[in-house]
Structure formats: structure tokens, C-alpha cells
Amino acid sequence: MKYSTRTRYGLRFLVYLALVEEDRYVQLRELEQQERISLRYLEQIVRLLKPTGVLLSSRGKYGGYKLARNPEKISIAEMVSSLEGDLAPISCLSHQYSCDRKPDCLTLPMWEELQEVINKYLRGKTLKDVVAQYRENRARYGKIETGVQ
Amino acid sequence: MKYSTRTRYGLRFLVYLALVEEDRYVQLRELEQQERISLRYLEQIVRLLKPTGVLLSSRGKYGGYKLARNPEKISIAEMVSSLEGDLAPISCLSHQYSCDRKPDCLTLPMWEELQEVINKYLRGKTLKDVVAQYRENRARYGKIETGVQ
DNA sequence: AGTATTTCATACCTAAATACTAAGTTTTTT
DNA sequence: AAAAAACTTAGTATTTAGGTATGAAATACT
Numbered sequence: 001m002k003y004s005t006r007t008r009y010g011l012r013f014l015v016y017l018a019l020v021e022e023d024r025y026v027q028l029r030e031l032e033q034q035e036r037i038s039l040r041y042l043e044q045i046v047r048l049l050k051p052t053g054v055l056l057s058s059r060g061k062y063g064g065y066k067l068a069r070n071p072e073k074i075s076i077a078e079m080v081s082s083l084e085g086d087l088a089p090i091s092c093l094s095h096q097y098s099c100d101r102k103p104d105c106l107t108l109p110m111w112e113e114l115q116e117v118i119n120k121y122l123r124g125k126t127l128k129d130v131v132a133q134y135r136e137n138r139a140r141y142g143k144i145e146t147g148v149q
Numbered sequence: 150m151k152y153s154t155r156t157r158y159g160l161r162f163l164v165y166l167a168l169v170e171e172d173r174y175v176q177l178r179e180l181e182q183q184e185r186i187s188l189r190y191l192e193q194i195v196r197l198l199k200p201t202g203v204l205l206s207s208r209g210k211y212g213g214y215k216l217a218r219n220p221e222k223i224s225i226a227e228m229v230s231s232l233e234g235d236l237a238p239i240s241c242l243s244h245q246y247s248c249d250r251k252p253d254c255l256t257l258p259m260w261e262e263l264q265e266v267i268n269k270y271l272r273g274k275t276l277k278d279v280v281a282q283y284r285e286n287r288a289r290y291g292k293i294e295t296g297v298q
Numbered sequence: 299a300g301t302a303t304t305t306c307a308t309a310c311c312t313a314a315a316t317a318c319t320a321a322g323t324t325t326t327t328t
Numbered sequence: 329a330a331a332a333a334a335c336t337t338a339g340t341a342t343t344t345a346g347g348t349a350t351g352a353a354a355t356a357c358t
Contacts, residue, residue, distance in 0.1 A: 001152040003239050005346065008256065015255040027304070036250070041347055043306075050306095059305045060355025076259070090152050101185070103290050106164040107157065109282040110225070114270060121266045125259070133258040141252050154317065176333070190318055192335070209326025210332045 007083040009037050010045045011130070014054070014079060018071045018131045025057075025064030045083065052082050071131060077122035087122065089115050156232040158186050159194045160279070163203070163228060167220040167280045174206075174213030194232070201231050220280060226271035236271065238264050 012035055020026055028046070032039040046065065049055055056068045067074070081087050088094045090111050092102070102108060161184055166175055177195070181188040195214065198204055205217045216223070230236050237243045239260050241251070251257060 001150045001156075001233060001238065003150040003260075004344090007150075008239055008241070008260075011259075012255045019255075025304095029304085035255075038347070040349080044347090047306075057305065058355075059303090059353075060357095061303045062356065063304045063354085065305090084150060089150065090157055092157070104287075106161045106168075106184075106283050107279060109286040110160075110274070110279045111152075111157075113282070114267070117266060117270045118263070121263060130256060130259045133262070134255050137258040138253075153315090174333095178333085187318065189320080193318090196335080206334065207326080208324075208332090208334045209328095211327065212325085212333045214334085 001089060003080070003084060006045050006048065007080055009035075009042065010049060010083040011076070011079060012037070013042065013046065014049070014067070014074070014127055015130055015134060017065060017067050018127050019134075020066075023066070025062065025066050027064040030064075048083050049079065052078055054079070067127075071127035074127040075123060076125040076127065076130065077119060079127075080122055087115065087119055089118060150238060152229070152233060155194050155197065156229055158184075158191065159198060159232040160225070160228060161186070162191065162195065163198070163216075163223070163276055164279055164283060166214060166216050167276050168283075169215075172215070174211065174215050176213040179213075197232050198228065201227055203228070216276075220276035223276040224272060225274040225276065225279065226268060228276075229271055236264070236268055238267060 013031060016031055016035060017026055028039050028042050031037055031042060046055070050057075054068055054074055056066050058064060077087065086094055091097055092099060092105075092108065093111060093115055099105075162180060165180055165184060169175055177188050177191050180186055180191060195204070199206075203217055203223055205215050207213060226236065235243050240246055241248060241254075241257065242260060242264055248254075
């Protein structure tokens with residue numbers, strides 16, 4: 001079980017936006033250069049995030065993306081769920097899935113509990129928290145904190 | 150992120166063995182019928198579990214598998230890890246993986262924390278616990294608990 | 299008005315992994 | 329000797345991951 005690059009890249013995109021100090025639109029080209037993520041691929045990933053309403057976008061020259069709300073109002077659970085499709089750790093727990101053996105399943109209760117553990121962690125996590133963790137980590141490594149200009 | 154059928158089937162196999170009351174070898178054919186898991190596929194899944202030393206096997210007629218130790222001594226973390234390869238939630242955290250961007254990664258600290266959350270849950274879980282959860286769940290559904298003859 | 303630049307959208311592609319099946323070999327019991 | 333089981337290797341179909349390619353629509357600047 002691995003989260004896909006979609007999810008990894010998507011979250012890095014959001015953290016990047018959160019790190020931008022000034023009020024400006026960030027272009028995907030900038031992320032391609034800074035974060036080494038293919039522009040074309042990133043376009044598709046961003047599209048997965050749009051329905052959550054977390055992004056403001058502007059087309060054309062000097063266009064790009066910015067966060068639509070404060071990072072502390074942005075739930076990682078919601079972002080991962082949009083990028084990954086859902087948060088179920090096994091397909092049996094995905095919404096559309098049905099299985100007549102469910103009442104007799106030897107392991108379903110355990111999987112449900114694991115799902116709850118993961119969901120609880122992700123629900124309690126905001127984009128602000130992830131940014132803070134990143135900053136702490138940088139400090140540990142003794143890096144000067146510059147943020148994104 | 151989804152755990153594979155390998156892992157799901159493998160755990161069901163282990164719980165099934167734990168539910169057997171008598172001291173006998175359980176044949177894969179029995180699991181094929183009771184749990185609807187292809188015998189040929191199950192053979193390969195079982196092979197992933199053998200290196201952990203959790204299984205005793207006997208060949209030939211009346212052969213099969215039984216647990217090598219008490220279910221409370223069998224860690225789910227170890228079983229899932231053997232079935233899945235490792236417990237990393239993203240490939241960046243798999244053992245062999247290396248990435249020169251790690252010190253600057255915007256999200257790695259968060260993923261490490263999630264990994265710890267998942268590992269902690271799985272490490273604290275034994276096969277005995279999973280069996281108990283199954284039994285409780287059956288009771289909730291009002292099913293008569295027969296176990297496996 | 300025209301051009302450059304960006305997001306937005308659809309379609310397509312390739313490699314790898316998943317989830318098996320097939321066919322046999324080895325070991326043990328009857 | 330025969331049957332039945334675990335073991336082993338190889339192959340295969342399908343799905344998913346992880347992208348590219350192409351172009352349309354919107355915006356800003358000249």
C-alpha cells in the first residue's frame with residue numbers, strides 16, 4: 001500500500017503555495033522548476049484539487065494559482081481524499097464496493113479500525129501543520145529558512 | 150493507497166488458522182472452499198509468509214498448514230510487512246529508496262509521521278486481537294459463533 | 299487587433315504491478 | 329504403487345501508475 005505520486009505531488013504543490021509570502025498567483029512552471037514536477041502532469045493533479053474549492057486560479061499571462069483560504073482551514077484528509085479518490089486502505093472499504101461476504105469477513109473489523117486510525121490522523125492535520133513540520137525539519141537540518149520568494 | 154489482495158487474503162488465511170480449535174493441519178483446499186480464495190493464488194501468498202516462521206507445514210495426504218506459535222505472539226505488522234513488502238506509505242520511505250531532495254522535501258516529515266501512526270497501530274496488533282475483533286463483530290451481527298471445525 | 303502566456307481539457311501511451319492460471323515437481327501417507 | 333498434499337516456476341490478462349501530446353479558452357501586454 002502506497003500513496004501515489006499524484007497525492008505526493010499534489011500535497012507538495014499545496015505546501016508550496018502556503019509557503020509563498022506575498023499575495024500572488026504561482027505558476028505551475030515555477031513548480032516544475034523548483035519542485036521538479038512535470039508541468040503537464042501537474043496540470044492534471046491540480047485539476048483533482050479544484051473541486052474542493054481550495055484553489056483560486058487566474059488564466060493568461062501572470063496567471064497561476066493561489067490558496068482560496070487560510071492553510072489552517074485546509075484539511076489534509078480532504079486533500080488526500082481528492083487526490084487519491086478516497087481514504088479506504090482496502091478496496092472493500094471504498095464506497096461503491098459491495099461484497100456479500102462482508103458480515104462473515106475474518107478481517108474487516110481490523111481494516112475498519114486501521115481506516116479509522118489513518119482518517120483520524122489525516123483529519124487532525126491541516127496544511128498549516130504540515131508547513132510547520134517542514135519548517136521544524138529544516139531547522140533540525142540547520143538550513144536557513146528562506147521560504148519562497 | 151490500498152493494501153493488495155495478497156495482504157488481505159494472507160491475513161484471512163492466518164485468522165482462519167487461528168480459529169481452528171483442534172490441533173490439525175489445514176489444507177489450502179479447505180480455504181479455497183470456505184474463503185473463496187483460489188488455491189493456486191493462495192499457494193503463492195502462503196509462500197510470502199513462510200520466511201517469518203509463523204507456519205508449520207506438512208506435505209502429502211492429510212498435510213497442510215498450522216500456526217507455529219500462539220496467535221498472541223504473531224504480530225500483524227510483521228505479517229503485513231511480509232505480504233506487502235514493507236510498511237512504508239510512500240515509496241520515498243521504502244528502505245532502498247534514495248532521493249537527493251529529501252532534506253528539502255516539503256512533505257516528508259508529514260509522511261514519516263503518518264508512517265509512525267500506521268506502524269504503531271499494526272505493531273500493537275496481534276493475530277489474537279484480530280480474532281477477538283472478528284468474534285465481537287459476529288456477536289454484534291447476532292451470528293452464532295461456531296468457529297471452524 | 300494581435301500575440302504571448304497561462305490555465306483548462308481530452309486523448310493517448312508505455313511500463314510496471316496486480317491478480318491470477320497452468321503445469322509441473324517433491325514429499326508424505328495410505 | 330497411488331493418491332494427495334505442499335512446493336516451485338513460468339506465463340498471462342487486466343488494471344493502474346505515471347506520464348505525453350495536442351489543442352482550446354482566457355487573460356495580459358504591446
